[in-house]
Amino acid sequence: MLETLELKRTPFHERTSRLSVAQNWRRWAGYAVVGSYELSLDHEYWAIRDRAALIDVSPLMKYLIDGPDAARLLHKVTTRDIFKMAVGQVYYTGWCDEQGKLLDDGTVSRLGADSFRMTSAEPSLRWLAMNAVGMDVKVTEVTDQMAALSLQGPKSRAVLNRCCSDKLDALRYFRHTNTSIDNVPISVSRTGYTGDMGYEIWVEAGQALAIWDALMAAGDDYGITPCGILAMDMARVEAGLFMVDADYTAANHAWIEGQKSSPFEMGLDWTVNLNKKGYFVGRRALEQEKKAGPAWKLMGLEVDWVGLERLFAEVGLPPQIQGMAVRASLPVLADGKQIGYASTSTWSPVLKKYIALAHLQRPHYELGTSLTMEVTVEHHRRQAPAKVVKLPFYDPAWKKK
Amino acid sequence: MSVNQYDAIIIGAGHNGLIAGAYLARAGKKVVVLERREVVGGAAVTEEIFPGYRFTEFSYVVSLLRPEIIRDLELPRHGLKILPLPSTVTPMDNGDYLAAWPDHEPTRREIYRHSPRDAEAADEYGRVMARAAKAIKPVLSLVPPDPSSMSVRDMLGLIKLGQYAKSLSETELYRIAKLVTQSSADLLDEWFEFDPLKGTKSASGIIGTFLGPRSPGTAYVLLHHYMGEIDGAFRAWGFAKNGTGGVTAAIASSARALGAEIRTGAAVKQVIVKGGRAAGVALENGDEFQAKVVMSAADPKRSFLRFVESKHFPDEFVEQIKNFRVRGSSGKVNIALSELPQFTCLPGESPLHRGAISISPSMDYIERAYDEAKYGQFSKNPYIDMIIPSMIDRDMAPPGHHVMSCFVQYAPYDIEGGWDDAKREAFGETVISTIERYAPNIRRAIVGKQVITPKDIERIAGITGGNIFHGELLLHQLFFLRPAPQWADFRTPLPGYYFGASGAHPGGGVMGAAGKMAAQEVLKDWR
Numbered sequence: 071m072l073e074t075l076e077l078k079r080t081p082f083h084e085r086t087s088r089l090s091v092a093q094n095w096r097r098w099a100g101y102a103v104v105g106s107y108e109l110s111l112d113h114e115y116w117a118i119r120d121r122a123a124l125i126d127v128s129p130l131m132k133y134l135i136d137g138p139d140a141a142r143l144l145h146k147v148t149t150r151d152i153f154k155m156a157v158g159q160v161y162y163t164g165w166c167d168e169q170g171k172l173l174d175d176g177t178v179s180r181l182g183a184d185s186f187r188m189t190s191a192e193p194s195l196r197w198l199a200m201n202a203v204g205m206d207v208k209v210t211e212v213t214d215q216m217a218a219l220s221l222q223g224p225k226s227r228a229v230l231n232r233c234c235s236d237k238l239d240a241l242r243y244f245r246h247t248n249t250s251i252d253n254v255p256i257s258v259s260r261t262g263y264t265g266d267m268g269y270e271i272w273v274e275a276g277q278a279l280a281i282w283d284a285l286m287a288a289g290d291d292y293g294i295t296p297c298g299i300l301a302m303d304m305a306r307v308e309a310g311l312f313m314v315d316a317d318y319t320a321a322n323h324a325w326i327e328g329q330k331s332s333p334f335e336m337g338l339d340w341t342v343n344l345n346k347k348g349y350f351v352g353r354r355a356l357e358q359e360k361k362a363g364p365a366w367k368l369m370g371l372e373v374d375w376v377g378l379e380r381l382f383a384e385v386g387l388p389p390q391i392q393g394m395a396v397r398a399s400l401p402v403l404a405d406g407k408q409i410g411y412a413s414t415s416t417w418s419p420v421l422k423k424y425i426a427l428a429h430l431q432r433p434h435y436e437l438g439t440s441l442t443m444e445v446t447v448e449h450h451r452r453q454a455p456a457k458v459v460k461l462p463f464y465d466p467a468w469k470k471k
Numbered sequence: 472m473s474v475n476q477y478d479a480i481i482i483g484a485g486h487n488g489l490i491a492g493a494y495l496a497r498a499g500k501k502v503v504v505l506e507r508r509e510v511v512g513g514a515a516v517t518e519e520i521f522p523g524y525r526f527t528e529f530s531y532v533v534s535l536l537r538p539e540i541i542r543d544l545e546l547p548r549h550g551l552k553i554l555p556l557p558s559t560v561t562p563m564d565n566g567d568y569l570a571a572w573p574d575h576e577p578t579r580r581e582i583y584r585h586s587p588r589d590a591e592a593a594d595e596y597g598r599v600m601a602r603a604a605k606a607i608k609p610v611l612s613l614v615p616p617d618p619s620s621m622s623v624r625d626m627l628g629l630i631k632l633g634q635y636a637k638s639l640s641e642t643e644l645y646r647i648a649k650l651v652t653q654s655s656a657d658l659l660d661e662w663f664e665f666d667p668l669k670g671t672k673s674a675s676g677i678i679g680t681f682l683g684p685r686s687p688g689t690a691y692v693l694l695h696h697y698m699g700e701i702d703g704a705f706r707a708w709g710f711a712k713n714g715t716g717g718v719t720a721a722i723a724s725s726a727r728a729l730g731a732e733i734r735t736g737a738a739v740k741q742v743i744v745k746g747g748r749a750a751g752v753a754l755e756n757g758d759e760f761q762a763k764v765v766m767s768a769a770d771p772k773r774s775f776l777r778f779v780e781s782k783h784f785p786d787e788f789v790e791q792i793k794n795f796r797v798r799g800s801s802g803k804v805n806i807a808l809s810e811l812p813q814f815t816c817l818p819g820e821s822p823l824h825r826g827a828i829s830i831s832p833s834m835d836y837i838e839r840a841y842d843e844a845k846y847g848q849f850s851k852n853p854y855i856d857m858i859i860p861s862m863i864d865r866d867m868a869p870p871g872h873h874v875m876s877c878f879v880q881y882a883p884y885d886i887e888g889g890w891d892d893a894k895r896e897a898f899g900e901t902v903i904s905t906i907e908r909y910a911p912n913i914r915r916a917i918v919g920k921q922v923i924t925p926k927d928i929e930r931i932a933g934i935t936g937g938n939i940f941h942g943e944l945l946l947h948q949l950f951f952l953r954p955a956p957q958w959a960d961f962r963t964p965l966p967g968y969y970f971g972a973s974g975a976h977p978g979g980g981v982m983g984a985a986g987k988m989a990a991q992e993v994l995k996d997w998r
Binding site: 100194322323 | 570572576577579580581584587588590591592594595598602605640817821822823
């Protein structure tokens, strides 16, 4: 009784809870997930960037979209050309309301000619159903039925090759395939939320623990490390990947117009295919915005370390930066006037830089623009010099290879 | 005689009267608040009907008490504590239940358990309603302008209102237009499929009105439910420590500290009119009080048809007040219990006992309950909104024992043949047996019960017709039409006589806006 008052447990809970030394639990879409297994994030973060990190991403919303009109529905709802998508391909995409403002973002995988899997951060069943009126298509939510693991890091391929029934060397970036581990069928996509080499593994919830155990065993020699979502949060900022409700407000959650963002404002120009055939939700508004150019743009902001040191030196301290991603809005100024804000900022251990995802007003979003970002120096708000850079901050050669 | 000389007299020490008194005293006026009963609070009272068991007799939750009133009158310093009333649970006939938590995720999961479709719809519905409430809320704190008047004040008010309407997006305007005309059943059918969810949501659209979920206009009342959401952390939704009598006690304490005098056992017989102006009041016991200004915080019928001779008002105004609909539609059963009610669907003591328990299995259930009331009967299977105050505030009952507050609808004021003791008894029995279906131990746990019919509300709290809002929250009785066209600005056709109660704009609930705004209008006119 009253089980609904508790946070849900993912199919991997039996393993993750036992490994969780820090008891640092976080909420993610109604589930309890590990924030960090250890007291410090370092070991988990470096697993993503140097070894293989195993991350429980089961709370992702997952939908199966099947039927003769499945492609039509996704073509209508997303900004990408779904008709051009090959079976086995995965698209990253945002989806908008009629005003061309982002509702959410996620991935679409084409499992077959008439069969897709979609992931999202927010519940999307209603939105899909509303847009599917008159179409021959079935949308099934499989969030609770399908477990998901993200295996990220330069050694991830080697780990999978060791335990999967097929070699994955041919699996290209943003493609997926079906294979098995110890006779348990799995679906593997070359995707992730870290900007490193990585895979996401989709498995029926009842078989989840077997897959976890097999991956941990296969990865042992490569230093596989269970990794919580806090280390992943640092990695995703380095990868220039943003998050709904942290870096933008879903259009249907916004209280006021100013809180909404278009895909162009979020730097998703490459996902908005205005040449695609036919109507899609938000098309007219996006065409207009494309012509006029977006008023805002999400860009990288790199804080000048020397300038930062100087601010801290004034009070006799070396720079004090939190060793994790911070989701707090920080004002960004040009010549002393606020022209934007950083929505997530983090220390980047791999780049040895203090970086932020920043929303900047035109014309301040041009590459190389000198701006300042708020930092707190011994309880005082100061402005640290910073420079506009392109996203992603970190883009290793092996990500797509 | 000079002892009874005041700047302002307020009739009625309910929350609005006390608030008006406090604001006038705060502005340096010499104020007396006159209360017919020996206790202050009006319909917001807590009384110990059975030794050791304290009932929050009539109104039982604080929903919309205005934040600025809490701040201006420093109510926390005077003992106001609003304790969380976190959840709502609807027991179902199949032994299951539907719960709503203050936290989004468990609520979503709970609805999902019954209907995945409704779980997502509920998210979106909540956002849409909250945005509509946000759009409409500024209007509530405006003094309603009279659209037919050419006075500068009204013109400016109308312009302000027009500009505000223009600031809303087209979608918002359409949505609001739809909300104010629709029935709650039509609205909820557009969004949801799960009956207990629709039943429970529709219930908040009919509270205090003599309408059913299928009656047009009830969707608007649902909106009032979301007003509290906008205040964020300041939101004053909950159960007041010591019951709603705790709220009025805090306001009374603040009013006294500000210099207002409060006299109980002072039943007003008539407003004294001299030279065409209200000049004081005469009490039933013959005492007289003189003042420059008299404000009534009683219901509209009493304020205009009883306290003042009709000859002082235009005939049309008297006619409009006569037509103001104040049909009471709900009753209250307060129960002292030796043990916690054991709900079949919630064995043992659960966190849901700290919240509201709603007998509202479907919209049809409530509509059927209304059908009976329409033809002069109390509902055989009524909608009941229960809370167990002793689970929230342990001082309400002896240790281990409990009190339960049951708001019951429908119980028509104009019951066929009129209310008498036998009917009151039968009504109480109907409520107990309805609860018994879901909590079988209730009968053996009863230590004592108090059954309150609309007639009793009228008799005890002095509200004509026994309507908890002093007049139904119907569109034709709201905003610039409340209580009568052209007189929604807290003034009345009798100079020096003001009106600031639930029957004035913006309406009922323990909100206090009418009392505060009326006091402000009095001060504006002060010369």
